[in-house]
Every structure is written in C-alpha cells, then in structure tokens.
Amino acid sequence: MGSIIRLKPELIEKIAAGEVVERPASVVKECIENSIDAKATRIIIELKRGGKEEILVRDNGTGMSREDALLAVERHTTSKIAGLRDLFAIKHLGFRGEALASIAAVSKLTIVTNDNPNSNEATRVMVSNEGKHWETAAAPRGTTVVVRQLFYNTPARRKFLGSDVAELKHVLNIVTRYALAYPNVGFFVKHNGSEILSAPPTPDLKAKVSHIYGKDIAKNMLRVERSGTIKVEGLVGVPGIARKSREYQSFFVNRRYIKSQLLTEALESAYKTLLFLERKPVAVLNLTIDPSKVDVNIHPTKLEIKFDDEDAVFSEVHLAVKEALESNVLIQKQPSKQGVLAKVLSQTKPQSTKPQQLEVSTQAMLVKDEPRLKGIRILGQIAKSYIVAEDTQGLMLVDQHAASERINLERLQNSKMTLGKQTLLQPILVTPPKHQAAIIKHNLEALKELGFDIAEFGQNEFIVREVPVVFKQNVTKELLNELFDEIAQNIKKTPRGLVNEEIVHTMACKAAIKANQELSLKEMEDLLNELLGCKLAYSCAHGRPTIIRFTVKDLERLFKRR
Ligand SMILES: Nc1ncnc2c1ncn2[C@@H]1O[C@H](COP(=O)(O)OP(=O)(O)OP(=O)(O)O)[C@@H](O)[C@H]1O
Numbered sequence: 001m002g003s004i005i006r007l008k009p010e011l012i013e014k015i016a017a018g019e020v021v022e023r024p025a026s027v028v029k030e031c032i033e034n035s036i037d038a039k040a041t042r043i044i045i046e047l048k049r050g051g052k053e054e055i056l057v058r059d060n061g062t063g064m065s066r067e068d069a070l071l072a073v074e075r076h077t078t079s080k081i082a083g084l085r086d087l088f089a090i091k092h093l094g095f096r097g098e099a100l101a102s103i104a105a106v107s108k109l110t111i112v113t114n115d116n117p118n119s120n121e122a123t124r125v126m127v128s129n130e131g132k133h134w135e136t137a138a139a140p141r142g143t144t145v146v147v148r149q150l151f152y153n154t155p156a157r158r159k160f161l162g163s164d165v166a167e168l169k170h171v172l173n174i175v176t177r178y179a180l181a182y183p184n185v186g187f188f189v190k191h192n193g194s195e196i197l198s199a200p201p202t203p204d205l206k207a208k209v210s211h212i213y214g215k216d217i218a219k220n221m222l223r224v225e226r227s228g229t230i231k232v233e234g235l236v237g238v239p240g241i242a243r244k245s246r247e248y249q250s251f252f253v254n255r256r257y258i259k260s261q262l263l264t265e266a267l268e269s270a271y272k273t274l275l276f277l278e279r280k281p282v283a284v285l286n287l288t289i290d291p292s293k294v295d296v297n298i299h300p301t302k303l304e305i306k307f308d309d310e311d312a313v314f315s316e317v318h319l320a321v322k323e324a325l326e327s328n329v330l331i332q333k334q335p336s337k338q339g340v341l342a343k344v345l346s347q348t349k350p351q352s353t354k355p356q357q358l359e360v361s362t363q364a365m366l367v368k369d370e371p372r373l374k375g376i377r378i379l380g381q382i383a384k385s386y387i388v389a390e391d392t393q394g395l396m397l398v399d400q401h402a403a404s405e406r407i408n409l410e411r412l413q414n415s416k417m418t419l420g421k422q423t424l425l426q427p428i429l430v431t432p433p434k435h436q437a438a439i440i441k442h443n444l445e446a447l448k449e450l451g452f453d454i455a456e457f458g459q460n461e462f463i464v465r466e467v468p469v470v471f472k473q474n475v476t477k478e479l480l481n482e483l484f485d486e487i488a489q490n491i492k493k494t495p496r497g498l499v500n501e502e503i504v505h506t507m508a509c510k511a512a513i514k515a516n517q518e519l520s521l522k523e524m525e526d527l528l529n530e531l532l533g534c535k536l537a538y539s540c541a542h543g544r545p546t547i548i549r550f551t552v553k554d555l556e557r558l559f560k561r562r
C-alpha cells in the first residue's frame with residue numbers, strides 16, 4: 001500500500017497560514033496593508049500583551065459591504081487582482097487574497113466593517129474553529145479587525161513567540177516603517193491601554209521622521225531625489241548620526257516595505273569614505289519602479305522582492321545617495337568632538353519601546369563651503385605619526401596616514417587616466433599566488449587606467465614598470481605584493497559595480513604615507529596644503545578623522561579658564 005495521503009483542508013489551511021503569520025507583527029503588517037489599500041488616513045493599533053492576547057487594527061478606509069466582508073475571510077478571495085495580467089503589475093499592497101483567511105485559521109477573528117459614509121450600520125463577522133457567523137453592529141465607515149489568542153490552536157507556534165516586549169518591538173518595527181512610507185497617514189499604537197506611538201499625518205517625510213526618530217535625527221537628514229527609469233527619493237542621514245545597527249534603515253519599493261541586501265549595499269557603498277568604522281547610515285528611501293519590472297510574489301510575506309534589473313537598481317540608489325551627500329559638502333565642523341559623539345550615539349538605543357522618544361545628541365554639523373584655511377604654522381610631529389599645527393582658530397592635530405590616504409583617494413578618483421606616472425628605477429616582477437593572479441589579470445585594465453604600467457609576464461607573473469604618482473613611499477616588491485594581495489581580498493567582498501572603486505580605495509591606502517615615518521617640514525606642509533584642498537578633508541578613506549581640532553575656546557575650557 002502507498003504511503004502518501006491527501007492532507008485534510010484544516011491542515012492545509014494551517015500550513016498555509018504558517019507562511020504568512022509568524023507572529024503578532026505579521027498580523028499587524030497584513031492589517032495595515034489592507035487599511036492602506038482601503039485608502040485609510042488614520043490607522044489605530046491596540047495590543048494586549050505584545051499582541052499575543054489581542055490585536056486590534058481600526059481604520060477609516062472604504063470599509064466593506066456585508067457580502068464582501070463574508071467573502072474576505074475565505075481563502076483566495078481578493079478585490080485587488082482579477083487575472084493573470086494583474087499579477088505581473090501589482091498596484092496594491094495585497095493581492096494574494098489569503099491574509100485574512102490565514103489569520104482566521106490560527107486565531108479568533110472578528111471584523112467590524114461599514115462601507116457607507118452616511119450610516120452607522122455595520123456588519124460584524126466572527127470566525128473561529130466553529131465556523132463563520134455575522135450580525136449587525138454599529139460603527140462609522142471603515143474597518144476594525146480584532147485578532148484574539150493568536151496560535152491558540154497551534155500550540156507549537158505559540159511556544160515560539162517572544163516576551164510581550166519582544167513581540168511589541170516587532171510590531172513597532174513594522175508600524176514605524178509604514179508610517180514612514182505613508183507620511184500622510186496617521187498611525188497610533190496603544191499597548192495594554194497606554195499610548196506608545198503617535199505618528200499623526202504630516203505634510204512631508206521629514207516631519208514624519210521627526211515624530212518617529214526625534215527632531216535631532218530629522219534635522220540631520222538630507223533629501224534624496226533622483227529620477228530616471230527608477231525614481232529614488234527620501235532622506236538619508238549625515239554620517240554623524242549613523243548607528244550601530246541597521247534598524248534605522250527603511251527601504252520601500254512602490255511604497256511597500258521590503259528588506260533587501262542589494263539596496264542596503266547600494267546605500268552603504270555611497271557612504272564608503274564618510275562613516276566611522278562599522279557605522280550604519282540612517283535612511284528612508286522609496287523606489288518608484290514600473291510594477292511590471294519587479295516581482296513581489298516570491299514569498300508569502302512579500303518582504304522580499306525580485307528586481308528585473310538588479311544592476312540598474314543598485315546604481316540608481318548608489319548614485320542618488322551619493323549625489324545627496326556630495327551636494328552637501330560633508331565636513332564635520334568639530335571633529336574633536338567625534339569621540340564624544342561616537343560614545344553618545346553608541347549609548348543611544350531606543351529607550352523602552354517608544355521610538356518616538358529617542359533623543360540623539362549630536363554635534364555633527366554640515367558646514368557648506370568652509371573656506372580653505374590660511375596662515376597655518378607647523379609646530380612639529382608627534383610619535384612620527386601626527387602633525388601638530390596652529391592656525392587662526394587654534395591647534396590642529398593631523399593623522400599623517402589618514403591625511404595622505406584622503407589626498408590619494410581624491411586624486412585617484414578625480415584624475416584617472418590623466419594622473420601622472422613615476423617610472424621605477426628597476427622594473428619589479430611580482431608573483432602573486434595563483435588565485436590572486438587570476439583576479440589581477442581580470443583587473444589589469446583598471447590598474448592601467450590608474451597609472452600602472454603593468455603587463456603579464458609568463459604564467460601568473462606580472463612586471464611593473466611604472467606606478468601612479470600617488471605613491472609616497474619607496475615602491476618595493478613587498479609593497480606591490482601587499483597591494484595586490486589586498487586588492488584581491490577586498491574585491492572578493494565588493495558588490496557588483498564597485499570593483500574599480502575598491503581598487504582605488506585599496507591603492508589610496510597602500511600608497512599613503514605610513515604612520516611611524518619621520519617627515520620633513522616641507523613634507524608636512526605639502527601634506528597639509530593638499531589635505532585642505534580636498535573635498536572631504538576631514539575624513540580618511542575609511543571614515544576616520546584626518547584632523548582633530550582644539551579651538552582656543554576648547555583649550556580654555558580644558559584648562560578650566562572658562
Ligand atoms: N481594512 C480593510 N478595508 C477594506 N477592505 C478590506 C480591508 N481588509 C481586507 N479588505 C478586503 O478583503 C479582501 C481580502 O483581504 P486579504 O488581506 O485577505 O487579501 P488581499 O489583501 O486581497 O491579499 P493579501 O493576501 O495579499 O493580503 C481584500 O482584497 C479587500 O477587498
């Protein structure tokens with residue numbers, strides 16, 4: 001006898017429900033999406049015990065007729081798509097026609113809805129294991145969904161739920177995302193009777209960010225706007241407010257909240273030289289893409305998406321963010337405060353569960369067109385690594401390696417091809433390991449463009465005759481070996497489209513003056529002059545500071561004269 005049996009409908013329902021409903025936050029997500037699809041402008045969410053006991057989502061949207069409300073809780077019923085063609089150009093957040101049915105399969109569901117703006121007569125539909133019932137009720141136009149005892153009939157699932165606070169955090173995570181995606185919609189969350197999030201409708205995104213992340217973050221956000229085949233718009237944070245984690249990054253595609261490694265990389269690569277190590281930029285970005293060029297239907301939760309042209313999406317987002325950063329010459333006014341700033345930021349986590357109360361204190365400021373500093377007097381070098389200088393404002397400490405790296409980076413970026421070359425006294429033969437040789441071979445053109453005279457020389461060997469002028473130190477076989485080794489290593493981790501940029505970064509670093517190297521007065525002067533002519537003089541290629549300043553006022557404060 002065969003061992004395959006046909007599953008019972010109740011079991012099929014629960015398996016399917018499990019794909020959509022993982023925790024209270026999934027219920028909230030589905031309900032919010034339904035409310036937005038129903039053109040609501042006000043969405044109220046009330047939770048008991050992190051949503052494990054009860055979740056209520058009330059909207060002022062179009063509501064449903066009695067007939068529709070009874071159908072809505074059935075599986076595969078939707079008002080949002082009608083045929084196959086619609087599936088390939090989705091215009092609503094929902095389309096699968098299964099969210100409410102999935103929720104109903106694993107909870108006790110009640111829906112109260114009214115589609116008539118001129119009457120209070122509503123329909124209440126109740127669904128549980130025993131079946132579906134309805135009665136008349138009183139409510140204004142709109143819909144209220146109440147979900148009680150989630151997973152009461154699937155104890156294994158219930159067991160995996162987190163604490164009330166943990167579940168609440170998941171809910172807030174999703175609500176804040178949708179509040180950012182739809183600034184004109186008000187979102188209000190209550191937990192066990194007390195209000196914990198109030199994000200009223202706002203005229204623009206910045207005002208909404210202010211409600212959700214606080215004023216300090218909002219005022220340090222830069223506008224992003226780039227229109228091509230893909231439109232990228234939103235806000236990104238200045239480097240000074242970057243966070244330890246990515247929880248303040250939100251990506252929307254056609255105003256649907258999604259998670260995407262591709263978009264994260266595109267965003268972060270635009271910041272490359274601006275961030276402190278391991279810091280993650282704050283960003284709220286929406287991409288408007290022809291719906292037929294994306295596939296939302298790859299996972300039941302619709303949190304992932306497939307783009308037809310990933311490369312185009314990557315470069316549009318990368319460029320959009322880069323333009324925003326570049327058009328605001330990002331110079332940190334008082335880098336001497338960066339240590340303090342970093343500390344403050346690392347301690348600033350959302351307190352309790354109220355993200356709208358988040359306070360971030362930051363001295364990072366945007367200063368446009370700071371004039372190139374004049375009248376610099378070099379006082380000397382400390383530990384063969386730092387230049388000490390004085391200018392009209394006070395004392396400057398310059399990290400010679402970081403400074404040299406920044407200068408190299410900008411020279412390499414700005415003048416590819418035209419950058420001068422220096423001929424080596426003797427050509428150098430480098431013999432990298434086989435796997436590295438393959439990578440170098442693949443990128444020979446990029447290296448030549450940057451000013452190398454490099455050619456293959458037998459199997460897995462290369463002969464180098466000229467190097468770009470950026471090299472400030474004795475070019476030896478060891479140095480070239482190190483350079484190629486690092487280029488090969490770094491390229492492996494580099495997202496598509498950015499390989500050349502990565503090579504430039506590695507070279508900027510390797511060719512730079514090192515720490516622990518004595519410099520003559522002339523060398524120090526040249527370095528400082530060149531540094532102050534850089535676009536982003538205050539941070540090195542890795543986002544570390546190049547210059548730390550102590551103004552006379554700072555000194556007075558330190559000596560307790562003030
Ligand atoms: N808050 C609401 N206001 C008005 N109509 C609603 C609301 N929630 C659900 N509906 C109606 O019920 C239908 C079924 O909702 P459900 O969420 O199950 O499926 P869907 O949104 O069509 O697709 P998906 O499963 O992808 O969410 C919707 O198509 C919509 O017509």
Ligand SMILES: [Mg+2]
Nearest residue numbers: 030034094099
């Ligand atoms: Mg839906």
